[in-house]
Amino acid sequence: MHLVYPVVIAALLFAVGVYGVLARRNAILVLMSVELMLNAVNLNLVVFDMRWADRLHGGQMLTLFVIVLAAAEVGIGLALVLLIYRNRRTVDIDRLRTLAEGDPDPDSDVGSMTDDEGVRR
Amino acid sequence: MTAADVVIVLLGVVAVGSGVLVVATRQLVHAALWLVVSFGALAGSYLVLTAEFVAWVQVLIYVGAVVVLLLFGIMLTRAPIGRSEDLDSGNRIVALVVAVATAAVLVTTLVRGFRSAYVPIKDRVGSGSSHTLGGSLFQTWVLPFEALSVLLLAALIGAIVLSRTDIRGAGPEPEEEDPAPRRRPAAPRGVVARRLGTAKRRTGPDDEDTIVLSRVDEEI
Numbered sequence: 001m002h003l004v005y006p007v008v009i010a011a012l013l014f015a016v017g018v019y020g021v022l023a024r025r026n027a028i029l030v031l032m033s034v035e036l037m038l039n040a041v042n043l044n045l046v047v048f049d050m051r052w053a054d055r056l057h058g059g060q061m062l063t064l065f066v067i068v069l070a071a072a073e074v075g076i077g078l079a080l081v082l083l084i085y086r087n088r089r090t091v092d093i094d095r096l097r098t099l100a101e102g103d104p105d106p107d108s109d110v111g112s113m114t115d116d117e118g119v120r121r
Numbered sequence: 122m123t124a125a126d127v128v129i130v131l132l133g134v135v136a137v138g139s140g141v142l143v144v145a146t147r148q149l150v151h152a153a154l155w156l157v158v159s160f161g162a163l164a165g166s167y168l169v170l171t172a173e174f175v176a177w178v179q180v181l182i183y184v185g186a187v188v189v190l191l192l193f194g195i196m197l198t199r200a201p202i203g204r205s206e207d208l209d210s211g212n213r214i215v216a217l218v219v220a221v222a223t224a225a226v227l228v229t230t231l232v233r234g235f236r237s238a239y240v241p242i243k244d245r246v247g248s249g250s251s252h253t254l255g256g257s258l259f260q261t262w263v264l265p266f267e268a269l270s271v272l273l274l275a276a277l278i279g280a281i282v283l284s285r286t287d288i289r290g291a292g293p294e295p296e297e298e299d300p301a302p303r304r305r306p307a308a309p310r311g312v313v314a315r316r317l318g319t320a321k322r323r324t325g326p327d328d329e330d331t332i333v334l335s336r337v338d339e340e341i
Binding site for chain 2: 001006007011014015017018019023026028035036039043047049051060061064065067068069070071072073074075078079081094
């Protein structure tokens with residue numbers, strides 16, 4: 001098997017994940033794109049495990065570990081997203097600008113508006 | 122091109138195509154379902170790459186658990202089920218440029234590096250079975266395995282602590298203490314509504330009212 005095909009597939013999948021992380025506004029869609037990027041890395045690991053015929057199976061082991069890490073990551077990430085939704089009533093990451101520098105843009109921002117009220121009193 | 126090459130190119134086209142649909146679709150639930158297709162195609166390519174055990178773990182954990190968790194997240198945040206137009210942020214063009222640049226750099230490098238790399242796949246058959254992987258997992262890699270179990274436990278506890286509201290820490294708990302002081306000045310509803318402006322925003326405080334009332338009921 002020529003190695004170039006799966007490796008190029010992994011690179012394209014990673015680029016798709018990069019686009020999703022940068023372009024999406026919904027936090028859950030960002031999590032999905034992160035999963036796509038992790039899967040691209042997994043594909044690379046499996047390909048190079050097969051290429052080097054590793055006796056210790058380091059590549060496939062690391063793939064399993066990355067899958068477990070991704071499961072833990074998506075669990076924690078969804079807990080955070082649900083917490084943000086409970087406090088702010090939105091998961092739109094363009095509007096969650098409390099930690100941003102510069103002007104907080106209070107007009108179009110639910111999160112910073114509650115903050116303003118909290119500060120005002 | 123051998124037969125394995127053809128199969129993996131087809132599976133890769135499915136995986137990348139459904140991945141593009143994940144990041145491009147206008148419906149949130151469809152994104153999660155296209156993610157299933159993408160992960161399934163990747164599991165198929167793991168099978169072609171002689172990693173059988175990883176393929177089944179991929180199906181079990183990604184398709185079985187992660188996507189279901191994401192669907193739960195979509196439903197719990199009451200995302201719009203139908204078509205919604207504002208899923209993409211304003212910097213979409215910049216994101217596209219960055220992604221295309223990433224793809225160009227990676228693909229160029231990889232094609233130059235591995236243009237002639239060839240692996241006879243027949244020699245590797247059976248190298249990814251659960252027998253061999255289990256042997257090396259519990260002999261060579263047992264220490265990372267145990268460390269990973271501790272990490273999973275930490276993630277479990279973290280998710281529980283984050284999602285429960287009735288755990289009181291030593292300091293002021295933000296989601297527990299916030300609603301009460303926010304309510305205490307008791308601005309008349311008209312003032313709140315005027316401050317919030319539109320009628321659509323008015324649903325927010327009402328929801329919080331009901332939440333606080335129910336919480337008061339619980340305390341009584």
